[in-house]
Amino acid sequence: MKKILLVTGILLFGLAGLMVAITDKQAPAPLRTSLEYPQARVLAPFRLTDQHGQVFDNARLMGKWSLFFLGYTSCPDLCPTTLGKLAAAYPELSALAPFQVVFISVDPQRDTQAKLLDYINFFNPEFIAATAGHEQLFPLSRSLGFVYALVGDGDDYQIDHSASMVLVSPAGERVAVIKPSASPGQALQIRNQDLIADLGQIIRRHRD
The missing domain is CATH 1.20.5 (Single alpha-helices involved in coiled-coils or other helix-helix interfaces)
Incomplete structure (x- = not known):
């Protein structure tokens, strides 16, 4: 017994x-620096023009993961810092799955096609830089969960804009937001190792 x-x-x-x-x-x-939405949402219809003069719309999101970031080429610090970090992370991100980085300029008055081309080529020619009139940018920004506002008068105005990124699935659905965080004594930032780890986990989960 x-x-x-x-x-x-x-x-x-x-x-x-x-x-x-x-x-x-x-x-x-x-997740280290990201928040997955409880329910994925299809982006509202939009139509922008990219750095090559080609239409960038919802159809160009199909079949690949897209990481959206809002900004403008005259941004003094946040945009070049973020794009530099994304350029460094891109080899690992693109190894996860078909992947594209999308920089949306919210300064259509100054960011011409030629300026966008020169600017984005400095970081990575494979990145997409696109813009349109505010009648297109405002609803797209809201659909992504971004905000922006012009500050100041004259030609030297600045633009306040969201510092987060948004991950969009190959079905054109917003699935996660990547938010910057700060350690004591440091500025807000999104660390590449956290970004890569989070996106790898999210992509694998949606693939299973």
Whole structure:
């Protein structure tokens, strides 16, 4: 009887350990710098022009992951810093799945096609830089969860804009927002290692 109880106890203990191992394996690691939306949402229809003079619209989101970032070429710090970091992370990001980085300029008055081409080529010619009139930019920004506002008068105006990024699925659906964070004594930033880890996890989850 004692032997039966002992064997039963060992089996139950082993089964419990196996269940814990399976649960731990299935439980995803917490996202480091991103927030996945409870429900994916299709972006509202939009039509922009990219740095090559080609139409950039919802159709060009199909079949690949898109990482959107809002800004303008005259931005003094945030935009060049972010695009530089994305250029460094791009080889690992593009290895995860078909992937594109999309820089949306909210300064159509100054950001001509030629200026966008020169600007984005400095960081990575494979990136997309696109803009349109504010009648297109405002609804697209809202659909992505971004905001922007022109500040100042004359030709030297600045533009306040969101510092986050948004991940859009190959179905053209907004699935996650990537937000900057700050350590004590440091400026807000999105760390590349956190970005790559989060997007890898999200892409794998949507692929399964």
